[in-house]
Each structure stands twice: as C-alpha cells, then as structure tokens.
Amino acid sequence: MTTYLVTGASGHLGRLAAETLLDAKAGTVIAATRDPSKLGALATKGAELRRADFDDPASLTSAFAGVDRLLLVSTDALDKPGRRLAQHRNAIAAAAKGGVKHVVYTSAPAARPLARGGILDDHYWTEQALAASSLDWTILRNHIYAEISLMGLPHAIATGQLFTATGTGGRSYVTRDDCARTAAGALLKAKGRVILDVTGPEPVTQNELAKLVSTLTGKPITHIPVSGPDLANGLAAAGLPPLLVEALVDFDVDAAQGFHAIVTPVVKDFSGRAPTALADFLAANRAALKAAA
C-alpha cells in the first residue's frame, strides 16, 4: 500500500489535494501542517495528521518517515528574501534522506533565475534542488489562479478602470480547485522527472477580463495598460508590501511577454476533468462581484 503525504494541508490547495486523495481511497493519506489541531476535519475523513514545519528540519525527519510519495506545496513565506527557498530546500533534503520516492512540487510559470531574487527565482532554485537530488519528481508550474483575478476587481469595478502591465498578453487562468485535483492526480500516478505547466482552457487578456466583468456586474470597466514601474508605484502607493508588489509586477510583465498564454492538457490528464474556464469561474462569483459594483 502506498503512503502519500501532503504538506501545507491547512492551506487552500493542500487541504483540497488531501481531500481528493482521501476520496480516491488509494492508500494511506498523511496530512502534514505546522499546526495539526487545525485539521480535525481531515482526520475525521481518514487522514493521519503529522506536524511538518519547513523552518524546523527536525520536524520533517519524523513527518516524512515511511512516506512514498510527497506533495510539496510551496509556502507563502514572502516576509524575508531567501526564507522560502531555504524552507523548500529543507523539505527536499528531508524527503531524500527519509526515503521518499517521488515528490510533486507546486511551482510557477516561467520559473527562472533572477539576479534580484523573488518568487520566480525561489521556484527555479527549488526545481534545481529537486533536479540535483536522488528523487523522482513532477514539477507542476501552476499558472495564475482564477482566484487571483478577483483581487484587483473590486477596485476596478468601483473606479471603472483596471490597471495592469500585461499589455495585450493573455493568461491561462486556472482555478485553485483544478490545481489541487491535478496535484492529487500527479501524486497518485506521475512517473519519472518532468516539468509541466498547469493551465486553464484558454488565455484571457485583461481587455477580455474587463469585458466579462462589465457584463456580469453592469458596470463599465476599461483596461488601462501601464508599464511595470508605473504599476509598481501604484501598488506601493496603495500600501501593498514590497515583495508582493514585486511578485505582482513580475507576473504582469511575464504575461505581457506571452509566458502566461500557454495552454496544456495537464489538468484533464491528471484530474480527469476539463479545467474551468475563467468566464464560468467569474459567473460563479457573480454575487461577490456585484457586491463591489
């Protein structure tokens, strides 16, 4: 019987992935998190709970004992440059030492080294740590969550203006639910060592997003393309923390360059169902969008 472990099981993606594995009844499912007291519902459904904190390598030695296949959910630790990469390296080292055979890692589109560091650089060096390890792995480069499109929309709906640095570039938004089911599917059946982009069904430009939201809310919204530095100034003036500003601008500029317009069959291949289109996701969130109108 195979033993599966999901890290970060109290996060949105980790929890859904663990639930999907439990529903599949494929083997032993371990839900690992910094605070197992939050995971009573998963335990009730049959998950074993373990404490795993990537900042605490000793916790990983016991958490990963006896695990065959591990879903390593990238963390949200953006408070200090380098912290997240150190966390991921701790997890990979513990997995290799503990006898894990296959790691599925949640990465980002166009992960690559950047001299100034940042989110894409973290993901790239995590991918490199996997490549340098003895492990087999599946790197899932999750494209921008459809949920992220909701972040800037209340302001756009209120002002009628959607500022982005994506130009005319499209984004293959993918729902977090589809990413979680894909990660669970990859944990169950992926083999070898491969990097895959996890995308929605089609790229959507910000002009198209503005039109979709205008139709859903009845409020006219215009997409205003701006440069990366101008977007950074606007987001900083709105009070967003510097590392988040940097990440949002990097992702916009990457979209402008076409890196986010890739479409792959990976969601269908691993989850067994077609990815949700952004238009359907927004329609399902119509009430929240209307509330901002």
Ligand SMILES: NC(=O)c1ccc[n+]([C@@H]2O[C@H](COP(=O)([O-])OP(=O)(O)OC[C@H]3O[C@@H](n4cnc5c(N)ncnc54)[C@H](OP(=O)(O)O)[C@@H]3O)[C@@H](O)[C@H]2O)c1
């Ligand atoms: N593709 C996209 O658009 C997009 C957008 C946002 C984020 N992401 C990335 O995708 C990941 C999963 O997304 P999400 O929506 O599930 O994020 P989330 O709900 O914010 O969850 C954050 C995750 O980070 C984990 N974590 C934080 N510190 C940790 C530590 N010291 N050791 C182990 N785990 C730690 C949490 O685990 P516990 O609390 O259970 O310990 C939790 O699973 C994020 O963490 C981020 O890396 C992708």
